[in-house]
Amino acid sequence: MxxxxxxxxxxxxxxxxxxxxxxxxxxxxxxxxxxxxxxxxxxxxxxxxxxxxxxxxxxxxxxxxxxxxxxxxxxxxxxxxxxxxxxxxxxLAEGAHLAPLQETFTTYGGSQCGFCTPGFLVVAEALLQSNDNPTDEEIKSAIEGNLCRCTGYQPIVDSIRAAAEILRTGEALCDSTQPQSDPHPGFKGD
Ligand code: FES
Ligand code: FES
Incomplete structure (x- = not known):
């Protein structure tokens, strides 16, 4: 053959x-x-x-x-x-500018190894397009189909809540939207 x-x-x-x-x-x-x-x-x-x-x-x-x-x-x-x-x-980004969600995932530790991050970002984008003031329960419900091995999820919820505030107020990250907790506990740097 x-x-x-x-x-x-x-x-x-x-x-x-x-x-x-x-x-x-x-x-x-x-x-x-x-x-x-x-x-x-x-x-x-x-x-x-x-x-x-x-x-x-x-x-x-x-x-x-x-x-x-x-x-x-x-x-x-x-x-x-x-x-x-x-x-x-x-x-999601607008030209050279990151979307608010991308900024807050960086600031709040919502992205660590980053492999899961694209999925979380697009799901969160859909949530914020329909609801610019979601409760934590609504955020958790929106992301319930997404798994993350690194963050423990709370930094992701914090990131989405902070992005919603930016979208509502039109203001960039400021003191009132800075993370309440250390997004990288244990890392002290030099
Ligand atoms: S690769 Fe599609 S849900 Fe995991
Ligand atoms: S940031 Fe690593 S799996 Fe989510």
Whole structure:
């Protein structure tokens, strides 16, 4: 049997057209008909901020906004969202300026190793777009599908609450929005 006569164990899926607006940019690609959105965003669009954690819908690292609604891209068939408006973590900043959420995650220790952070940021962005004064319970409910190994979660809740205050008041971080607790306990520096 020659190489060309061998039957592949997994047949290659046909390529189909896929179009979307990703972070405001019109994208049109030819992708495998069975591709999930996570693979299309990472492999064809190049938005590597979308992270593959569990690949089975349990960690939230792969979350993106589809028409403003958080979706797990590892469980979303790309063809299902053909033509949609998609926002990844790369789309949150405005030009060279970080979004308030990105600033507060840095200031409050909401991001430590950072692997989970893109998922938390897009989920929090969706929350704040619909509710600019969420209670801690509402914040915890919004992020309940996201796992973090590093922070213990309270710094993430603090980060989201502080970003909401910035969005409401239009003011940058000030004394009243500085962290109440040390976001990096035990680290004393030199
Ligand atoms: S990679 Fe999608 S939920 Fe974990
Ligand atoms: S910051 Fe490391 S997993 Fe969340």
């Amino acid at each position: 020659t190489k060309s006569e061998r039957t592949p164990m997994l047949p290659q899926a046909d390529k189909v057209g896929w179009s979307a607006s990703v972070n405001g940019r019109a994208i049109s690609k030819s992708v495998e008909s069975n591709a999930v959105l996570l693979d299309v965003l990472r492999d064809y669009v190049g938005t590597l901020g979308v992270k593959r954690g569990c690949d089975m819908g349990t960690c939230g690292c792969c979350a993106v906004l589809v028409d403003g609604v958080p979706r797990l891209s590892c469980l979303t068939h790309a063809q299902e969202v053909d033509g949609a408006d998609i926002t990844t973590v790369e789309g």
